[in-house]
Each structure stands twice: as structure tokens, then as C-alpha cells.
Amino acid sequence: MQQQVPFWRAAALSLLILAVFLGGWEAAIRAATTASGPPVDPEYAALMGQAAAQGGQTAMPAPSDIAKRLFELLRDPFYVRGPNDQGIGVQIAYSLLRVGAGFLLAAAIAIPLGFLIGMSPLLNAALNPFIQVLRPVSPLAWMPLALYSIKDSSISAVFVIFICSIWPMLLNTAFGVASVRREWMNVGRTLEAGPWRTATHIILPAAAPTIVTGMRISIGIAWLVIVAAEMLVGGTGIGYWVWNQWNNLSIADIVIAILMIGLVGLALDRLLGLLARAVAWAE
Amino acid sequence: MPPSSMIERPDVQVEGIARRFGGTAVFEDVWFNVGKGEFVCLVGHSGCGKTTILNILAGLDAPDDGSIIVSGKEITGPSLDRAVIFQSHALMPWMTAAQNVGFALSCRNPHWNRRMCEDAAREALGRVGLSHAADRKPAQLSGGMKQRVGIARALAIQPRILLMDEPFSALDALTRGALQEEVSRLVTDSGQTGFMITHDVDEAILLADRILLMSNGPGARIAEVVVNTLPRPRTRASLHHMPGYHALRDHVLDFLITRSREFVATNPPAGWSARAVPESRPVA
Ligand SMILES: Nc1ncnc2c1ncn2[C@@H]1O[C@H](COP(=O)(O)OP(=O)(O)OP(=O)(O)O)[C@@H](O)[C@H]1O
Ligand SMILES: [Mg+2]
Numbered sequence: 001m002q003q004q005v006p007f008w009r010a011a012a013l014s015l016l017i018l019a020v021f022l023g024g025w026e027a028a029i030r031a032a033t034t035a036s037g038p039p040v041d042p043e044y045a046a047l048m049g050q051a052a053a054q055g056g057q058t059a060m061p062a063p064s065d066i067a068k069r070l071f072e073l074l075r076d077p078f079y080v081r082g083p084n085d086q087g088i089g090v091q092i093a094y095s096l097l098r099v100g101a102g103f104l105l106a107a108a109i110a111i112p113l114g115f116l117i118g119m120s121p122l123l124n125a126a127l128n129p130f131i132q133v134l135r136p137v138s139p140l141a142w143m144p145l146a147l148y149s150i151k152d153s154s155i156s157a158v159f160v161i162f163i164c165s166i167w168p169m170l171l172n173t174a175f176g177v178a179s180v181r182r183e184w185m186n187v188g189r190t191l192e193a194g195p196w197r198t199a200t201h202i203i204l205p206a207a208a209p210t211i212v213t214g215m216r217i218s219i220g221i222a223w224l225v226i227v228a229a230e231m232l233v234g235g236t237g238i239g240y241w242v243w244n245q246w247n248n249l250s251i252a253d254i255v256i257a258i259l260m261i262g263l264v265g266l267a268l269d270r271l272l273g274l275l276a277r278a279v280a281w282a283e
Numbered sequence: 284m285p286p287s288s289m290i291e292r293p294d295v296q297v298e299g300i301a302r303r304f305g306g307t308a309v310f311e312d313v314w315f316n317v318g319k320g321e322f323v324c325l326v327g328h329s330g331c332g333k334t335t336i337l338n339i340l341a342g343l344d345a346p347d348d349g350s351i352i353v354s355g356k357e358i359t360g361p362s363l364d365r366a367v368i369f370q371s372h373a374l375m376p377w378m379t380a381a382q383n384v385g386f387a388l389s390c391r392n393p394h395w396n397r398r399m400c401e402d403a404a405r406e407a408l409g410r411v412g413l414s415h416a417a418d419r420k421p422a423q424l425s426g427g428m429k430q431r432v433g434i435a436r437a438l439a440i441q442p443r444i445l446l447m448d449e450p451f452s453a454l455d456a457l458t459r460g461a462l463q464e465e466v467s468r469l470v471t472d473s474g475q476t477g478f479m480i481t482h483d484v485d486e487a488i489l490l491a492d493r494i495l496l497m498s499n500g501p502g503a504r505i506a507e508v509v510v511n512t513l514p515r516p517r518t519r520a521s522l523h524h525m526p527g528y529h530a531l532r533d534h535v536l537d538f539l540i541t542r543s544r545e546f547v548a549t550n551p552p553a554g555w556s557a558r559a560v561p562e563s564r565p566v567a
Contacts, residue, residue, distance in 0.1 A: 183373040191390035281377035282422040
């Protein structure tokens with residue numbers, strides 16, 4: 001049983017941990033650069049190519065370097081200077097757009113279909129084998145097939161998001177709908193509520209918490225997958241940007257991207273958390 | 284008070300219904316009538332099939348044999364004319380008390396706007412003394428209050444027939460007494476036909492014009508019909524001082540303790556027939 005701790009105590013400890021971590025990191029980098037310069041491992045040099053050859057400097061930035069870089073990036077996050085040089089805000093916006101499109105498309109199909117599956121034991125039994133086989137497939141395994149049949153890398157990424165976010169929503173909707181209490185359904189029947197009224201006033205609100213939980217899982221998975229998908233298809237998006245910075249050996253940018261991905265993921269989850277709270281009910 | 288032998292056609296005619304689960308009949312060959320404006324209680328041991336009968340009357344379940352005729356027409360499913368007060372109150376937890384009642388009202392009156400449903404719902408809640416709790420969700424109501432919302436919901440749609448499955452069994456004695464009198468008053472005032480399942484003999488005597496006694500299952504039947512000769516109005520407080528009360532109560536209790544067990548449909552007591560179960564009028 002967890003006890004409630006005062007907010008400020010938890011926050012103070014969080015800040016302390018962060019300070020110790022960043023301080024240690026900063027000190028370690030300082031120590032490494034003031035010492036004669038790091039020995040260049042031949043394999044590492046081969047991997048790094050020109051970057052390692054150019055200077056003996058370590059590519060690992062200190063937190064202060066990252067902070068400087070972050071400031072630069074955030075001063076103008078939405079600039080566009082040609083297709084290969086766009087601000088980090090633009091890249092995140094591309095990723096969000098793909099996640100949003102794939103996720104909404106998946107919701108538009110998964111929720112009605114889940115409704116039908118939850119209402120009809122026959123449909124449930126008939127579709128179950130397909131769902132069981134397709135669900136565990138890594139969404140990235142669909143990528144070649146998507147690229148081949150859609151022939152557009154950006155839409156392929158949306159498709160991959162669609163396919164990975166459909167399963168939790170489909171299964172949760174079907175489960176939520178199937179487990180609506182019989183007594184509530186009976187109330188609807190004795191009131192002669194039609195199918196539409198029953199769906200909107202009884203089944204949907206009863207199943208909403210389960211459905212939103214599915215949506216929350218889906219958006220989490222979608223945000224995980226978009227980075228990998230964009231690394232594969234390239235062009236735009238935060239995943240592509242990370243990969244690009246890796247090729248430029250801008251470790252500071254990569255660290256910043258990790259931070260941004262984390263923060264955006266958190267924001268998406270909170271958004272769905274608000275929705276979950278709005279539809280929650282207690283017995 | 285409508286007598287058991289109605290000149291009018293009975294409101295509800297139960298004609299030889301049976302219900303089987305996995306080959307064994309819960310009950311068979313069940314016949315009885317409920318007159319217009321009459322209040323009938325069904326008493327029997329746990330598992331004899333009372334809820335199943337009520338569900339069939341409500342149209343939520345269908346009999347394997349026989350049929351139910353309401354106002355001269357065989358029923359095929361649930362209807363707004365037959366409201367159910369569920370044992371487990373069955374309120375929607377995502378709606379407030381007023382919204383629960385309002386939902387029923389909007390089903391009954393599809394052309395009403397939200398405002399009209401809302402106002403009528405509050406009025407219905409007022410009749411069961413819950414005006415102050417209209418905006419609370421069921422989770423914030425006590426068991427007795429939830430049950431009252433369920434009663435308000437059933438009464439609000441002004442059904443011709445009210446079906447009640449042990450509506451008060453989960454309540455403490457005081458709340459139960461108050462609600463019994465409320466329901467009795469509301470049902471008799473509006474001339475509704477009432478059918479109630481109960482385990483409480485006093486409750487049956489308080490509310491019912493006739494009490495149907497069901498034998499033990501499987502293969503249960505209506506074994507006896509007891510006519511309540513105690514005059515109305517009856518109140519919880521005065522009931523046990525009424526002449527004839529003890530005879531009536533002992534008769535029903537004796538049935539529950541011994542006769543329900545001894546009843547064998549293949550070898551029934553003299554004079555018993557499934558289609559015309561003999562009526563008894565116990566007097567002191
Ligand atoms: N859907 C079902 N499937 C199988 N058996 C059922 C089903 N519904 C009811 N039964 C059986 O039918 C019998 C009667 O059930 P019912 O709920 O009508 O009893 P009851 O008289 O209302 O009992 P109680 O007083 O405990 O509420 C029980 O033996 C029960 O197990
Ligand atoms: Mg029952």
C-alpha cells in the first residue's frame with residue numbers, strides 16, 4: 001500500500017536526482033576533454049567516418065552544450081529552409097500529423113467494428129482468429145508491404161500507425177461492449193429504447209472507460225512506432241530528424257530529440273487521460 | 284378492491300407457461316390471472332423460478348411452452364406498458380438520478396424535449412422524497428435511495444402494469460416499511476396493476492390482494508392462491524392488530540415451511556388443478 005507523499009517533497013527529490021545526474025554528466029565530459037583528448041578506437045573511427053577523423057574531440061556533449069543547442073533550436077522551431085533543413089517543431093508536427101491521421105483512421109474503424117464484434121458472439125468468434133494472428137505482428141513488418149502497395153512513403157508511415165493502433169482499440173471496444181451489464185440492457189429493453197438509443201445512451205457510456213483505455217494504449221504504441229517508421233521511410237518527421245542528426249553525429253540534437261519525443265508522448269497520454277476522466281463512472 | 288373473479292377480462296393472463304434450462308423444467312403448467320388494478324404477490328422458495336416468471340411477464344425472457352396474454356394480446360417482448368422495478372435497482376451509474384428517470388421519460392415520450400423530461404423527472408423524484416438528491420450519481424446514493432430512484436423511474440413512465448422483483452429485500456426494516464407504503468399508495472392511487480415477488484410474508488399481506496404460493500422446483504407449480512381478506516387501507520403499524528392477520532400469516536408460513544415441499548404435481552391434493560388453482564381465504 002503506497003502512502004500519499006506531499007507534492008513538494010517528491011518534486012524536491014526529483015530535482016535533486018536530476019541535478020546529480022546532470023552534474024555528474026557535465027563533470028565527466030569536462031574531465032574527458034581536459035585530459036589529453038580521447039584515444040580514437042579504430043573501429044569507432046571507422047563507424048564515425050569523417051567526424052572522428054576531423055577532430056580528436058569527443059562527440060558526446062555536456063548538458064550545458066545540449067542546453068545551448070536546445071535554446072538555438074527552440075528560438076526558431078518552425079523554420080523551413082528547403083526539404084532537408086526544417087526546424088524541430090516542424091518535424092514534430094509532421095510526426096504528430098501522421099500519428100493523428102493513423103490513429104483517427106484506426107479509431108474510426110476499430111470502434112464501430114469493435115461495437116459489432118462485442119454485440120455479436122458470431123462475429124466475435126469468426127473474426128477472432130484473424131485478430132489473434134495479426135495483432136502480435138510488429139507494425140514495422142507491414143512497412144515493405146505498405147511501401148510496395150501504397151508507393152508513397154509518407155502514407156505508408158500513416159498506414160503503419162493505423163495498423164499498430166487498431167488492435168488495442170478494437171479489442172477493448174469489443175470487450176467493453178460485450179461486458180455491458182445485462183441489467184442495463186434489460187432496462188433499455190423494457191423502456192423500448194431503439195437500437196440507436198441503446199447504443200448511444202447505454203452501451204457507449206457503459207463501455208466508454210474501456211474504449212478510452214484502448215485508445216490510450218493505442219496512442220502510446222503509435223508514438224513509439226512513428227519514430228522507427230520515420231527512420232525507415234525518411235523525408236520528414238522527428239524519427240527522420242533523429243536519424244539525420246546521427247548521420248551528422250550531432251549527439252546533442254539526438255539527446256534533445258529523445259527529450260522531445262518523451263515530452264510529446266507524455267502530453268498525448270495526458271490528453272487521453274483527460275478523456276478517460278471525462279467518461280469515467282463509479283458504481 | 285377488485286375481487287379475484289373479475290367480470291372484466293383480466294389484465295394479465297398466464298396460460299400454461301413452462302421454462303426449461305438444459306432439459307429440466309424450472310416450472311411447468313403455470314396458470315394464473317391478474318385483474319385490472321389488482322395487486323398480486325408471488326411467494327416461494329429460492330430457486331423455484333419466480334424471477335424467471337417475472338422476466339417472462341416483462342418480455343425479457345420467453346416461455347418454452349404456453350403464453351402470456353396482456354389486455355387480450357399475446358406478448359412477444361418488453362413493452363413500456365409493463366415497467367419493471369429490478370431487484371438490483373439497475374440504475375445507470377454514469378447518469379444522475381434525474382437523468383436516469385429522464386432517460387425513461389424520453390423513451391416513453393420521444394417528442395418531449397430535454398427540458399420537459401428533466402422537469403418531469405424531478406417531479407417523479409419528488410414523489411419518492413428525493414428532490415434533494417436529483418443531481419447525484421447512484422454512487423453517491425444510499426441503497427434505499429437508489430431503490431427509490433428505481434421506483435421513481437418505473438412509476439414516472441405511468442405503466443399500466445408494474446412488475447417488481449423483491450424490490451425491498453436489500454433494505455433495512457425502516458426504509459422498507461416506508462417504501463412499501465409509498466409503493467402501495469402510488470400504485471393504488473393510479474389504479475395500476477401490480478405483480479410483486481417477495482420473500483417477506485408481512486410485505487405480501489400488506490400489499491397484495493391475492494398471494495400466489497409456488498411449490499419448490501424443479502417442476503414448480505402454483506400450488507395455492509390465498510385471497511387477502513384484510514380490509515384496506517392497511518399500514519405496517521396496524522397490520523398485525525387486524526383480525527384475521529395471524530390466520531393469514533400462519534397459512535402462508537405453513538405453506539413455505541411444509542406444504543411447498545410436500546406438493547407433488549403428479550399427485551396433487553384433492554381439488555387442485557393447474558388451470559384452476561383453488562383459492563383459500565384463511566380466517567381466524
Ligand atoms: N439462464 C439460466 N440458465 C440456466 N439456469 C437458469 C437460468 N436462469 C435461471 N436458471 C435456473 O432456474 C431456477 C430458477 O431461477 P430464478 O432466478 O427464477 O429463481 P427465483 O425463484 O427467482 O430465486 P430467488 O428467490 O433466489 O431469487 C434456478 O434453479 C436457476 O438456477
Ligand atoms: Mg429471484
